[in-house]
Amino acid sequence: MCATCGCSGGTILEHHEHGHEHGHEHGHGHPETRTVTLEQAVLARNDALAELNRTWLADHGILAVNLMSSPGAGKTTLLERTIRELGARLRVSVVEGDQETVLDADRIRATGAPAVQINTGAGCHLDAQMLADGLRTLDPPERSVVLIENVGNLVCPALFDLGEQARVVITSVTEGAEKPRKYPQMFRAADLVLLNKTDLLPYVDFDVAAFLDGARRANPGVEVLQLSATTGDGVAGWYDWLRARLP
Amino acid sequence: MSTQGGSFLHEMAITQSVVQAVCERMGDAPVRRVCLEIGTLSGVVADSVRFCFDLVTEGTTLEGASLEIVQPTGKARCRDCGAEFALTDLLALCTCGSANRELLAGEELKIREVEVLA
Numbered sequence: 150m151c152a153t154c155g156c157s158g159g160t161i162l163e164h165h166e167h168g169h170e171h172g173h174e175h176g177h178g179h180p181e182t183r184t185v186t187l188e189q190a191v192l193a194r195n196d197a198l199a200e201l202n203r204t205w206l207a208d209h210g211i212l213a214v215n216l217m218s219s220p221g222a223g224k225t226t227l228l229e230r231t232i233r234e235l236g237a238r239l240r241v242s243v244v245e246g247d248q249e250t251v252l253d254a255d256r257i258r259a260t261g262a263p264a265v266q267i268n269t270g271a272g273c274h275l276d277a278q279m280l281a282d283g284l285r286t287l288d289p290p291e292r293s294v295v296l297i298e299n300v301g302n303l304v305c306p307a308l309f310d311l312g313e314q315a316r317v318v319i320t321s322v323t324e325g326a327e328k329p330r331k332y333p334q335m336f337r338a339a340d341l342v343l344l345n346k347t348d349l350l351p352y353v354d355f356d357v358a359a360f361l362d363g364a365r366r367a368n369p370g371v372e373v374l375q376l377s378a379t380t381g382d383g384v385a386g387w388y389d390w391l392r393a394r395l396p
Numbered sequence: 397m398s399t400q401g402g403s404f405l406h407e408m409a410i411t412q413s414v415v416q417a418v419c420e421r422m423g424d425a426p427v428r429r430v431c432l433e434i435g436t437l438s439g440v441v442a443d444s445v446r447f448c449f450d451l452v453t454e455g456t457t458l459e460g461a462s463l464e465i466v467q468p469t470g471k472a473r474c475r476d477c478g479a480e481f482a483l484t485d486l487l488a489l490c491t492c493g494s495a496n497r498e499l500l501a502g503e504e505l506k507i508r509e510v511e512v513l514a
């Protein structure tokens with residue numbers, strides 16, 4: 150097909166109100182092109198790798214949970230507490246995604262749990278290949294739990310399947326209650342929503358009801374738990390949720 | 397890093413995935429046109445992809461290709477009353493008040509077709 154005028158070279162053409170003369174055998178300098186239908190998901194390659202991760206995790210009886218939030222919502226703090234309080238029994242290890250630093254992995258190792266840091270550089274999310282690499286390094290034991298801290302960002306991580314069994318979205322009360330409205334894809338993709346830093350509710354203007362309404366509009370029926378990763382208030386519900394998913 | 401939807405950084409990864417996928421499928425054939433489907437509810441901002449495209453295609457078989465983006469709009473079916481309706485955002489409710497809906501269109505993120513030199 151001719152990229153300029155849309156004619157399909159060679160045949161008699163009736164549509165020439167656009168004025169460039171076709172005195173040809175298609176001789177007006179258009180190279181011959183052909184159109185190929187692909188109908189392929191943009192992220193097909195990532196999705197295929199994610200499927201491999203999912204199978205590998207299932208074969209090894211490993212529960213992998215992907216934690217996603219804006220920067221600073223409390224992912225690492227919640228992981229630290231979870232490992233201190235459950236880590237020994239559940240055999241938790243951690244994949245830490247971060248653009249630049251290794252600070253979060255160091256915080257996790259300080260709790261005694263194995264952790265591998267994946268620096269995504271300019272990339273603002275983990276992808277399935279990165280999780281595969283992380284799992285290879287981490288080499289988690291059979292029947293254990295791998296908690297994945299994604300890069301702090303609510304856009305891309307929603308699009309990139311890692312092959313995890315569950316996705317957890319964390320919002321803190323120091324952010325706006327309109328988060329679900331701004332990032333509906335992320336909330337829609339969540340298996341669990343955690344509202345963190347509830348210890349700060351008396352000091353901030355956060356409309357819990359509006360937040361819950363937004364989360365449930367984006368994802369009807371999604372479970373929402375309120376907790377404080379620093380005081381430990383409400384974390385029992387999160388632990389129950391996690392235990393219920395153990396293979 | 398911006399945490400806003402549609403920042404240039406986020407669409408960069410998507411655009412790179414497009415280029416990688418097309419290169420894998422089409423081999424060495426020079427690509428003249430790429431047609432994408434990006435649903436209005438996909439969370440991917442079409443204008444940002446356009447912005448990234450020239451940058452990402454530089455030095456590849458897609459260099460100089462034109463980019464067409466089709467944007468299917470949101471459509472849903474209510475699981476409570478069965479109505480089908482246009483969905484302008486993912487938080488909108490059915491007229492019956494239900495949020496329990498099945499998305500029929502709007503989340504597409506697809507490479508529809510490419511045009512290559514024969």
Ligand SMILES: Nc1nc2c(ncn2[C@@H]2O[C@H](COP(=O)(O)OP(=O)(O)OP(=O)(O)O)[C@@H](O)[C@H]2O)c(=O)[nH]1
Pocket residue numbers: 218219220221222223224225226227253300301345346347348349376377378379380
């Ligand atoms: N008051 C209060 N502060 C919290 C709570 N959870 C985390 N914080 C604080 O919030 C800040 C950020 O916590 P992190 O756990 O580092 O957050 P993160 O989500 O891992 O951050 P990034 O990895 O940078 O995206 C730290 O100063 C924490 O001490 C909480 O429940 N209550």
Ligand SMILES: [Mg+2]
Pocket residue numbers: 224225226253298
């Ligand atoms: Mg962290």
Ligand SMILES: [Zn+2]
Pocket residue numbers: 474475476477478479490491492493494
């Ligand atoms: Zn309805």
